[in-house]
Amino acid sequence: MIPIAQPMIDEKEKENVLEVMDNGMLAGGEVVKKFEEEFCSFINCGYGAATANGTTALHAALKAVGIEEGDQVLTTPFTFIATSNALLFCGAQPVFVDIKRDTFNLDPGLIEEKLQENPEIKALLIVHLYGQPCDMDRIRNLVEKYDIMLIEDCAQAHGASYDGRKVGTFGDVGVYSFYPTKNMTTSEGGIVVSDNKKVIERVRHFINHGATGNYHHEFLGYNYRMTNLEAAIGRAQLKKLTKFNQKRCQNARFFAHELQGLDWLQLPVTGKNRRHVFHLYTVRVKEREEFVNYLGKNDIGCGIYYPLPIYKQPLYKKRGLGNINLIEAESAAREVVSLPVHPALTKKECQHIVKVVKSFASRYEGELFVN
Numbered sequence: 483m484i485p486i487a488q489p490m491i492d493e494k495e496k497e498n499v500l501e502v503m504d505n506g507m508l509a510g511g512e513v514v515k516k517f518e519e520e521f522c523s524f525i526n527c528g529y530g531a532a533t534a535n536g537t538t539a540l541h542a543a544l545k546a547v548g549i550e551e552g553d554q555v556l557t558t559p560f561t562f563i564a565t566s567n568a569l570l571f572c573g574a575q576p577v578f579v580d581i582k583r584d585t586f587n588l589d590p591g592l593i594e595e596k597l598q599e600n601p602e603i604k605a606l607l608i609v610h611l612y613g614q615p616c617d618m619d620r621i622r623n624l625v626e627k628y629d630i631m632l633i634e635d636c637a638q639a640h641g642a643s644y645d646g647r648k649v650g651t652f653g654d655v656g657v658y659s660f661y662p663t664k665n666m667t668t669s670e671g672g673i674v675v676s677d678n679k680k681v682i683e684r685v686r687h688f689i690n691h692g693a694t695g696n697y698h699h700e701f702l703g704y705n706y707r708m709t710n711l712e713a714a715i716g717r718a719q720l721k722k723l724t725k726f727n728q729k730r731c732q733n734a735r736f737f738a739h740e741l742q743g744l745d746w747l748q749l750p751v752t753g754k755n756r757r758h759v760f761h762l763y764t765v766r767v768k769e770r771e772e773f774v775n776y777l778g779k780n781d782i783g784c785g786i787y788y789p790l791p792i793y794k795q796p797l798y799k800k801r802g803l804g805n806i807n808l809i810e811a812e813s814a815a816r817e818v819v820s821l822p823v824h825p826a827l828t829k830k831e832c833q834h835i836v837k838v839v840k841s842f843a844s845r846y847e848g849e850l851f852v853n
C-alpha cells in the first residue's frame with residue numbers, strides 16, 4: 483500500500499536525538515532555542531516560541547493577541563477541527579464563512595460581506611489549506627480596512643509563500659504544526675511566530691504555566707512546551723524542508739500533466755502569486771466512495787480531508803453553531819479526495835497512481851485491477 487503520508491527520517495535526525503540523550507537535557511532548553519531561531523530565520527520572521535503541538539500553538543497564539551471569552555472570530559469551516567477548537571478553548575465564538583470552490587481557502591468577497599454585516603468581529607483566523615496560501619493581497623486589505631486582527635494557521639503550509647513572502651508573517655501571529663504527516667516534523671510539535679516581540683513573550687509565559695519569573699505566576703497558563711528531543715528532530719528536518727517541498731511540487735506537476743483533461747476529475751488549482759507546497763494533492767470526484775475503494779484495491783492509500791464542515795460536527799451542533807449551510811464547504815466535504823504526493827514517493831509509485839486514477843473511468847470495460 484502506498485501511504486497517504488510518510489515522514490522521512492534518516493541518520494541526521496537520529497544523530498541529533500542521540501546527542502540530546504547523551505547530553506541529558508531532555509526537556510526544553512538550548513536545542514529548542516536554536517530550533518526556534520532557525521525556523522524564524524527560514525520564514526523570515528522576528529520571534530518564535532516552540533510548543534508541544536500545533537493545537538497548543540494555536541491556543542497560545544490566540545491568547546497572546548488577546549482573544550477572550552465572548553469574542554467573535556471569523557474562520558473557515560473547511561479545516562482540521564483544531565483550528566476552530568482553539569477558539570472554543572478561549573471561550574471565543576467561531577463565525578464561519580464559505581470557501582472558494584477552486585482553492586478551498588476562505589473567500590475574501592464573503593469575508594467582506596460578513597465584516598460589513600457584523601462589526602463585532604474582532605479577528606480573522608485563516609488557514610492556508612493543503613499547502614496553498616490564501617489570497618493575501620485581498621485579506622491584508624480587509625484587515626486594514628476593517629481594523630481587525632489576523633491569525634494564520636500555517637499547519638499545512640511550511641515554506642509556502644505569497645508574492646515571495648512566507649506564510650505566517652502576514653498577520654499579528656502565525657502558527658505551525660510539526661506532526662509527522664506535515665511537510666516537516668518534530669514528532670509532535672508546533673511553533674508560534676510573530677514580528678511582535680511582546681506577543682511571543684506572552685506565548686512563552688502562557689506555555690509555561692503563566693510564569694513571568696521563577697515560580698512567579700501572573701495568570702493561568704499551561705505546560706505546552708516543546709522538548710529538546712523534538713527540537714533535535716526539527717533542526718535536521720528544517721534543513722531538508724526545501725528539498726521535501728521541491729519533491730512534493732515535482733510530484734504534483736507530474737500528476738497535473740498526466741491527469742489533465744479527465745472530465746470526471748477536478749485537479750488542484752493554484753491561485754496567482756502563490757507558492758503552493760502541496761501538503762496534500764486534493765482532487766474532486768462525484769463518485770467518491772467508489773473512487774476511494776478503487777484506489778484502495780489498487781494499493782493506493784488516500785485520505786478525505788475533511789468529510790464534514792466544522793459546523794456539522796456534533797460538538798458544534800450541540801453548541802448551537804450548526805444552523806448554517808455553506809454550499810462550497812459542503813460540496814467540498816462530499817467530493818474531495820487526497821492522493822499521496824509526499825516526498826518519499828518513487829517515480830514508479832507516481833506512475834502507478836496515475837495509471838490507476840486514469841483507469842477508474844473505464845473500470846467496467848477493462849480490468850478491475852491495474853498492475
Ligand SMILES: *Cc1c(COP(=O)(O)O)cnc(C)c1O
Nearest residue numbers: 535536537562564565637659661
Ligand atoms: C495539523 C493541523 C493542526 C493541529 O496541529 P497538531 O500538531 O496536530 O496539534 C491545526 N490546524 C491545521 C490546519 C492542521 O492541519
